[in-house]
Amino acid sequence: MSFVGLVTSNDPSWDKRWKYNCFIFILSYIFMGAVTGITNDTYISYLNLTVPDVVKGLPMYFSIGTFIVAMVLFTVPKVGYKKIIIGAPIVLILSLLACIYSTNADVIIIANIMVQVGASMFDFMYPLMFTSYVPKDKRVSMFARVMYCNLISQSIVTFLNGKIVVWQFAQYLGITYDKASVLSEHSSELSVSQMAYYLHSYVLVMWIAIVLTAISLAFLFFLKEQFADYNENAEANAKKKKFTLDWHVFNNRYIIMWIIIFGIVRFGALLVTPYFPIYLNNFLHISRGTVSTIITLQTIAMVLGFFTAPYLEKKLGSIVSIAVTIILCAPLMLIMANGLMFGSNIVWVIGAVLFLRSGFANASNPIQQSLPLTFVSKNLVPAYSSFMLLFNSAVGIIAGIYSRYWLLATDAGYGQAYYITAALYTFAMLLLLVIFTKRYNRSLSAEEVKEKETAEVLAQEE
Helix, strand or coil, X not given: CXXXXXXXXXXXXXXXXXXXXXXXXXXXXXXXHHHHHHHCCHHHHHHHHHCHHHHCCHHHHHHHHXXXXXXXXXXXXXXXXHHHHHHHHHHHHHHHHHHXXXXXXXXXXXXXXXXXXXXXXXXXXXXXXXXXHCCHHHHHHHHHHHHHHHHHHHHHHHHHHHHHHHHHHHHHHCCCHHHHHHHHCCHHHCCHHHHHHHHHHHHHHHHHHHHHHHHHHHHHCCCCCCHHHCCCCHHHHHHCCCCCCCHHHHHCHHHHHHHHHHHHHHHHXXXXXXXXXXXXXXHCCCCHHHHHHHHHHHHHHHHHHHHHHHHHHHHHCHHHHHHHXXXXXXXXXXXXXXHHHHHHHHHHHHHHHHHHHHHHHHHCHHHHHHCHHXXXXXXXXXXXXXXXXXXXXXXXXXXXXXXXXXXXXXXXXXHHHHHHHHHHHHHHHHHHHHHHHXXXXXXXXXXXXXXXXXXXXXXXXX
């Protein structure tokens, strides 16, 4: 058994080069997962300490980054996967350096946007690459595999990064880890000198992220790409330099409704998920090191959720699996909003709630990623993904404006966000069940749906 086969599959019918490219991407994505463990946790807390006003608009900046990614994905049929994905970690390294060494708020805002571009490019590129490289019967399992490989490394680094901050902080002050941990619970009460040391401790972790990103970049140079991987038109090679937007992706009304439904889900998610570290540390007064442990546990829950995706799809079908798992998040959101009521048990209760919420929310994620890409042909996959990202970025910008200028205008908004998200999740999933269950619960392709529609019309005529 080869190492490539161990990571991917030993199926001899699977094209060796395709399998090799999946293997290389997974290796790179493992290290990028470690980077994400920092950018989703310590990095956010660092920005909250240095530019708190910027943090209130995180969904907006995330979404501007998503918009940029979407525009880049439009160029896939022209330039391919490899050149684009190699640029992502380079952008990420330069952006992290800017966040570390710049004191200008505008520069940090731009750098923060580009951090999202560099980190999220991997998340949006692998569905395109794996749709091209992975046989259809292995797609859900491989989508799950690339996700949990990424999240295993993410969970390890998430567990450690907050503790590294506290450990380094203790070293600077010459005190024990436990005393430094207590100080981190109320960072707003630190003296000027203590805050300076506290920030320097965060910078150490940021440098770890830069090193991990460089390792991720190194693997990408070994990808073996051919033009046919990202464009199936035999005639397209002659027109390679000509690129136009293809609006045929919207000929199917189900595609439009899919984008709208998951735009609602994204809006709700953006009101809470970027703020988990801040909410736990600043408002529930859980220490920085313990926050990292809780975030780690929810990441592990994501991994476990991904493992269940193929089983859920087989037993419940694609649409029912997605709807049930996301609806189950709603009551957990309500508990999060009232976390302070648990007193001394808050760490255990909130930790368990976030663990369950993360597991449910991500159990159907591989299905969400792979199913809509079967609605269209290979040529239209990049365009469809890009249009979906453009819509999501618009939703995120609205969520960011709403968060910064209305919802988070007062501290109470951090708790109110969970009520709003619970309602949006429930509404969106009911729409999904009503509209999609009949035709797509068993992952029918666009061609199969068209054949079914034709058969129904002929039956009615008879």
